Amino acid sequence: MGVVYRAEDERLDRDVAVKVLAPGSLTDPAARQRFRGEALALSKLNHPNIATVYDFDVQDGTDFLVMEYISGWTLSEKLSNGVLPEKDIVRWGSQLAEGLGAAHEHGIVHRDLKPGNLRIRPDGRLKILDFGLAKVLLTGAGDLTESVTNTEAKGTLPYMAPEQLGGGPVDMRTDIYAVGAILYEMATGRRAFWSDSVVQLISSILHSSPRKPRALNQGVSAGLESIIVKAMDRDPRLRYQSAGELLADLERLGAGMPPKFTSTLWHRASARRLSLAVIPFVNVTKNPDIEYLSDGITESLIYRLSLQPRLRLMARTTVFRFKGQDVDPLKAGRSLGVRTVLTGKLAQRAVGLKVQVELVNVADGSLLWGDEYDCNTSDILNMQDEISAEITKRLLLRLTREEQKALAKRYTEDPEAYQLYLRGRYYSDRWTAEVMDRGIPYYEQAIDRDPAYALAYTGIAEAYYGMSSQFVSPREAMPKMRDAATRALAIDETLAEAHALLGIVRAFYEHDWAGAEAEFRQALRLNFGSASAHDWYGYYLTAIGSKEGAFNELALARELDPLCNKVNLVLGLSFVMARQYDKAIEQLKKTIEMDPDFWLGHLWIGWSYEQVGKQDQALESLSKAFKLGASPYATAYLGYVQAVAGKTAEAEALVHALVEQFTHRYVSPHHIAIIYAGLGQKDKAFEWLEKAYEHREEILVFLNVDATWDSLREDPRFHDLLRRIGLPMQASLTA
Numbered sequence: 080m081g082v083v084y085r086a087e088d089e090r091l092d093r094d095v096a097v098k099v100l101a102p103g104s105l106t107d108p109a110a111r112q113r114f115r116g117e118a119l120a121l122s123k124l125n126h127p128n129i130a131t132v133y134d135f136d137v138q139d140g141t142d143f144l145v146m147e148y149i150s151g152w153t154l155s156e157k158l159s160n161g162v163l164p165e166k167d168i169v170r171w172g173s174q175l176a177e178g179l180g181a182a183h184e185h186g187i188v189h190r191d192l193k194p195g196n197l198r199i200r201p202d203g204r205l206k207i208l209d210f211g212l213a214k215v216l217l218t219g220a221g222d223l224t225e226s227v228t229n230t231e232a233k234g235t236l237p238y239m240a241p242e243q244l245g246g247g248p249v250d251m252r253t254d255i256y257a258v259g260a261i262l263y264e265m266a267t268g269r270r271a272f273w274s275d276s277v278v279q280l281i282s283s284i285l286h287s288s289p290r291k292p293r294a295l296n297q298g299v300s301a302g303l304e305s306i307i308v309k310a311m312d313r314d315p316r317l318r319y320q321s322a323g324e325l326l327a328d329l330e331r332l333g334a335g336m337p338p339k340f341t342s343t344l345w346h347r348a349s350a351r352r353l354s355l356a357v358i359p360f361v362n363v364t365k366n367p368d369i370e371y372l373s374d375g376i377t378e379s380l381i382y383r384l385s386l387q388p389r390l391r392l393m394a395r396t397t398v399f400r401f402k403g404q405d406v407d408p409l410k411a412g413r414s415l416g417v418r419t420v421l422t423g424k425l426a427q428r429a430v431g432l433k434v435q436v437e438l439v440n441v442a443d444g445s446l447l448w449g450d451e452y453d454c455n456t457s458d459i460l461n462m463q464d465e466i467s468a469e470i471t472k473r474l475l476l477r478l479t480r481e482e483q484k485a486l487a488k489r490y491t492e493d494p495e496a497y498q499l500y501l502r503g504r505y506y507s508d509r510w511t512a513e514v515m516d517r518g519i520p521y522y523e524q525a526i527d528r529d530p531a532y533a534l535a536y537t538g539i540a541e542a543y544y545g546m547s548s549q550f551v552s553p554r555e556a557m558p559k560m561r562d563a564a565t566r567a568l569a570i571d572e573t574l575a576e577a578h579a580l581l582g583i584v585r586a587f588y589e590h591d592w593a594g595a596e597a598e599f600r601q602a603l604r605l606n607f608g609s610a611s612a613h614d615w616y617g618y619y620l621t622a623i624g625s626k627e628g629a630f631n632e633l634a635l636a637r638e639l640d641p642l643c644n645k646v647n648l649v650l651g652l653s654f655v656m657a658r659q660y661d662k663a664i665e666q667l668k669k670t671i672e673m674d675p676d677f678w679l680g681h682l683w684i685g686w687s688y689e690q691v692g693k694q695d696q697a698l699e700s701l702s703k704a705f706k707l708g709a710s711p712y713a714t715a716y717l718g719y720v721q722a723v724a725g726k727t728a729e730a731e732a733l734v735h736a737l738v739e740q741f742t743h744r745y746v747s748p749h750h751i752a753i754i755y756a757g758l759g760q761k762d763k764a765f766e767w768l769e770k771a772y773e774h775r776e777e778i779l780v781f782l783n784v785d786a787t788w789d790s791l792r793e794d795p796r797f798h799d800l801l802r803r804i805g806l807p808m809q810a811s812l813t814a
Contacts, residue, residue, distance in 0.1 A: 085148060088133075094148040095133060098209075099141060124185060127593055128178030130198070130208045149206050154194035154261070162268040162296055165303060169333040171197075172262050173326055174205040177600070179258065180322035182207075183251045184625055190249060192257035193235045194264065236277065237270045241285050241313050252315040255325055259310025259318075266303060267295040271311065288313070302332045309338075323631045334607030335388030353474050354391040356415050357381050359402040360423035360434075372432070372456070373425045374402075375501030376463065380421070383467050385608045386485045390474065393417060394610035394640035412441030415641070419447065419474065431455040436466055438473055448473045457494035464489075490534040490571070491525070499525035500535050507542040518542050533574055536567035540580045548747050553775045557588040575606035579615050586619045587777035590805040595619060610640035614649055621653040622780040623806075629653045644674045648683070655683055655690075656784040663687045678708030682716055689720050690786060698724065711737055715750035719787065722757030730754055749776045753787055765796050772800060779804055 086097045121132040134145040154171070157163065175197065182189065189196075189207065196209045236244075240256035243249055263271040271289035274280040292299045292307055306328050312318045319325040328338035357380050362373040378395055385392040393415050401411055408420040423436045437449040448469060452462045467486055491497050503521035519542050525535040540563035547556035561584040567577040582598030585591040599616040606612065617632035633650040640646045647670040654663035667684040671677060685700030697720050704713040714733050722730035734754035740746045748770035755763040771779055782788055782797075783806050791797045 086145075088145075096130075096146045096148045098144040098146060100143060121187065124182060124187070125593060126178055126181040127597060128174045128205055128207060129181060130206050146208075147206075149198045149200060149208070151198050151200040154197040154199060154205075154265075157199060158194055158264060158268070162298075163265045165266070165298070165300060166333070168262060168265045168303065169329050170203070171199070171205045172258065172265075173329045173333065175207065175258055175261070176322045176326035176329060178205070178207045179251075179254050180326060180628060181625075183254070183322055184627065188249060188251055189254050189257075190243070191235065192254055192261065193238045194261060195235075197261070236280055236284070237272055239284065240315070242315060244281055244284055250315070251321065252318050255310050255319050255322065256312075256315075258322075258325065259307050262303070262307045263289065263292060263311065266292045266299045266307065269295065285313075300332070302338055306332065306338055321627050323627045327631050327635065330603065330607060333604075336391070336607070353389060353419075354393075354417040355384065355419045355421060355470070355474070356393040356398050356412060356417045357384070357421045358406055358408065358411060358423075359399055360425050363424050364427045366427050369425065369427055369432075371502045371505035372459070372498075373423075374399075374505055376423070376425065376434070376459065378504060379463055379501075380466060383463070383486060383488075384470065386606055387471065387482055388607065390471075391417070391639070392608060394643065396610075396643035396645065397640045400642045408437075408439045409441055409444050412439070417441060421470065428453075432459075434462060438470060456498060460489060460492075460494060460497060491529045491532045493529045493532075496525040496528040496532055496535070499528065500532065500538065503535065503538050503542075507538060507545065531570050533567040533570035533577070536563045536570070537574055537577045537580065539563040540567065540577065544580060544583060548776060548778070550745065552745050553588060553777060554773075557584055557775065560584055561588070573605055575602040575609050575612055578602035578605065579609070579612040582619065583615055583777075586622070587780055588775050590780070592623065592805065608639060610636045610643065610646060613639065614643075614646050617653065618649050621649070621656050622784065624656075624784045626653070626657045629657075642673060644670055644677050644680070647673065648677070648679055651680070651683055655687055656781060658690075658786065660687045660691045664691075676707055678704045678710065678713055681707065682713050685720070686716055689723070694720070694724050711740070711746045711750045715753040718754035719757030722754060722759075727758065730758055734758070747771065747776055747778070748774060749778050756787060756790060759790070761791060761794065764791060765794070765800075768800060772803065780806070782806060 082099050084097045084099065086095050087093075088095045119135075122134075125131070130149055131147040132144060133147070136143060136145075175192075179189065179192075191209065192207075196207065198206045198208055200206065238257045238260045240249075240253045243253050260271050272280060272283045272287070274283065289311065292304045293301070306325070309317070310319055310325060319328070331338055357377055359377045360373040362370050377398070381392055381395050381398070384390060385394075397415065406422065408422050412418070412420040418441055420439050420441060421436060422439070423434060426433045432452075432454055434452040434454065435449070436452075438447040439445070440447050450466075450469070452465075454462050464487060471486065491500070499521050503518050503525065506518035506521065519539055522535045522538045522542070526532050529535075540560045543556045543560035543563065547553045547560065560580065564577045564581040564584065567574055568581070571577075578598045579602035582595045582602065585598055586595035599612070599619065602609065602612040603616065613632045613636035617629045617636060620626075620629035620632060630650075630653060633646070633653055636646045637643075637650060647666065651663050651666040651670055654660070654666055664684055664687050667680050667687065671680040671684065674680070681700045681704035685697045685704060688694070688700060689697035698717075701713065701717040701720055704710075705717045707713075714737060718730045718733035718737075721727075721733070734751060737746055737751050737754070741748070741751065748767045752764045752767035752771060755761075755767060768779075779800075782801060782804065788797065
C-alpha cells in the first residue's frame with residue numbers, strides 16, 4: 080500500500096507519519112475521490128486506540144496521507160519474543176476491541192487487521208494503524224461503498240475471515256475474526272493457520288478450524304480459549320456480533336469473571352460462580368442515632384468485598400431494597416440469584432455495641448459461619464477486617480497477595496474520622512438538599528481529622544454531583560466535584576469511583592471526550608464489579624450516541640445491581656435516546672413496577688408515549704411525574720407535551736412559573752428551553768439553551784440524540800451550539 084516516513088509538521092511543531100501510497104494505487108479521479116472520502120471518515124475518529132488521520136493530499140501525482148506519529152513497537156515485534164502473558168493479551172485485546180468499536184459505530188471496517196498494523200506505545204497503549212483498506216458503510220443504507228471490490232482478496236491471508244477470502248459480504252464481524260486470529264497468536268506464539276502454499280492456506284481458512292489454543296499452550300485459560308474460538312467461528316452469525324460484545328467478555332475475563340457471550344458451558348460456570356448479598360444490618364435497638372452505623376457497616380463490607388474479582392457482590396442499592404423488612408435470607412438470596420447471604424444485627428449497649436453476623440448457604444439454608452462481636456465504636460474498623468477475612472475464608476476464596484492487600488486496606492486509621500465519614504454517607508446517599516446541609520460537612524470534618532482520607536474526598540465529589548443542576552448551578556458544583564475527585568486520586572490513584580466521577584466532570588462539564596473515556600476505562604479496570612462505574616459510563620455513552628456500548632455497560636450495571644431503580648431507569652433512557660421507543664416503554668414499565676412512585680420512570684415513559692403518538696398516555700404519565708416529583712424537569716416535559724397537544728395556555732403557564740422560579744433559586748435553563756421548543760418559540764428556546772450553556776448543564780451533551788430538539792436541528796444556532804460543546808454537527812442518531 081505504500082511507504083511510511085517520519086516527518087515534522089513545521090506549522091504545529093509536531094512529529095507526524097506520512098504514508099506515501101504506491102504508484103497506481105489510485106488509478107483515476109473517481110478512485111482518488113473514494114479514498115478521500117475514507118480519509119475524511121477516518122479523520123473524524125477521535126479515539127485513544129486509533130491512530131489519527133490529519134490530512135490527505137496529492138503532490139506531483141503522488142498521493143499521501145498525514146497521520147499521527149506513534150513511537151513504540153508493533154505487535155509483530157512483541158510477538159517475536161514468543162507467547163505473551165495473559166494479562167497483556169486481555170489488556171491489549173480489550174483496547175483493540177475498544178478502538179474497533181469506535182470505528183464500527185462510524186460505519187468503518189478495517190479489513191486488514193494484523194499484528195503489523197497494531198502499535199504498542201511505551202506507556203502500554205495500543206494503537207490501530209492503517210485503515211487503508213477500510214470499507215466505509217453508508218449507515219442506514221443498503222449499499223456499500225468501498226475502495227476495493229468485494230471479490231478481491233486483499234490484506235494478509237492468515238488473518239482474513241472465510242467470507243473475505245470467498246468474496247462474500249464483509250462487515251464488522253470480519254474484523255472480529257481478525258481480532259480472534261491475533262489473540263490466538265498472542266496466546267500460542269503461532270498463527271492459527273499457516274502453509275507455504277497459498278492455495279492450501281486459503282483452503283484451510285475456508286474449511287477447517289484451528290487447533291484449540293490450550294492444545295498448544297496449557298497456560299491459556301479456558302475463558303480466553305472460549306473467547307478466541309467464538310471470535311474465529313467460520314460462520315459470522317456465530318461469532319461475536321459486535322466489538323462491544325467481545326470487549327465485554329475480555330473485560331469480564333480480566334476481572335476474573337467468566338465470559339458472558341460464549342458457550343453454554345460458560346453460562347453454567349457463571350451460575351456456579353461465588354456470589355454474595357450483604358443484607359442491610361438491622362438496628363435492633365431502633366435508635367436513630369446509630370442508624371448511620373448499621374448502614375455504614377453494610378456499605379463498607381460491600382465495598383471491600385466488591386474489589387475481589389472472583390466474588391460477585393450485589394450492589395448497595397439493590398440490597399438496601401430489603402432495609403426495614405423482615406428478611407428471609409433464603410428468599411432474598413434466591414430472588415437475587417446469589418449463592419450466599421450475609422445478615423447482621425447491631426444493638427447498642429450501655430457501653431459499646433453488640434454485632435451479630437451470619438453467613439448462609441442459599442441452596443440448603445445451612446449456616447456457613449456466624450459470630451458475635453462486642454466492641455466500642457472505635458473498634459468498628461477491626462471488626463470489619465475480621466468479618467471480611469472470615470467471609471473470604473468460608474467461601475474458600477484463594478486470594479492473591481494483591482487481593483489480600485486490597486481486602487485488608489484501610490482508608491483511615493482514625494475511628495472518629497471513619498464514623499464522620501459514615502455519617503456523611505448516610506445523608507449523601509439520599510441525594511436531597513439535605514446533602515448540602517448535613518452530608519458534606521461530615522466529610523469535611525472527617526478530612527479535618529485525617530487529611531489523607533481519600534474516600535471522604537470521593538464522598539464530597541459524589542455529593543456535589545448529586546446537587547449539580549438540581550439545587551445549584553453546575554458552574555458552582557462541578558469545579559468542587561472535580562477538585563474533590565482530583566484530591567482523592569492524588570492520595571490514592573486506585574479509587575475506581577473517583578476515576579468514574581472525574582470521568583463525569585470530563586464529559587459533562589469540560590466536554591473532554593478522550594479524557595472522559597480514559598477515566599471511565601480506568602475505573603472499570605480497577606473495579607469491574609462497580610455497578611456505579613458501569614452505570615455512569617453507560618450514561619455517558621448514551622449521551623454521545625454510542626448505542627451498542629451503552630447497552631452493554633448498562634446491562635452489566637443491571638446484572639450487578641438488578642433492583643436499583645436508577646440503573647434500570649438509565650437503561651430505559653438509553654433506549655429512549657436511541658429512538659427505540661418500544662424497548663424503552665417495556666424497560667420503563669419494569670422500572671415503575673419496582674417503584675411506582677419513581678417520578679423519573681413516569682417522565683421517560685411519558686416522553687416515549689409521546690414519540691409513538693400515544694398522546695393521552697403521555698399526558699397521563701407526565702402529569703403523574705409532575706405530581707410525584709415536583710421537579711422542574713417533570714414540569715418541562717409536561718409543558719412540552721401540552722404545547723404540542725395544543726394546550727398552549729397550560730404550557731405557557733408552566734414555562735412562566737419556571738422563569739419566575741429562576742429569578743430566586745436555581746432552575747436549569749435547559750428545562751425552560753424544552754417548553755419553548757414545544758411551543759415553537761425558537762428564539763426563546765435558543766435564548767434559554769444559551770443560558771444552559773453558560774451554566775454548563777450536563778444534559779446539553781444529549782443534544783445530538785434527544786428528539787426534544789429535532790425542530791431546532793437545522794437552525795445554524797443549533798450547529799453553533801454543537802460546535803462549542805464539541806459534538807459532531809449531524810442529525811440525531813436514530814435507531
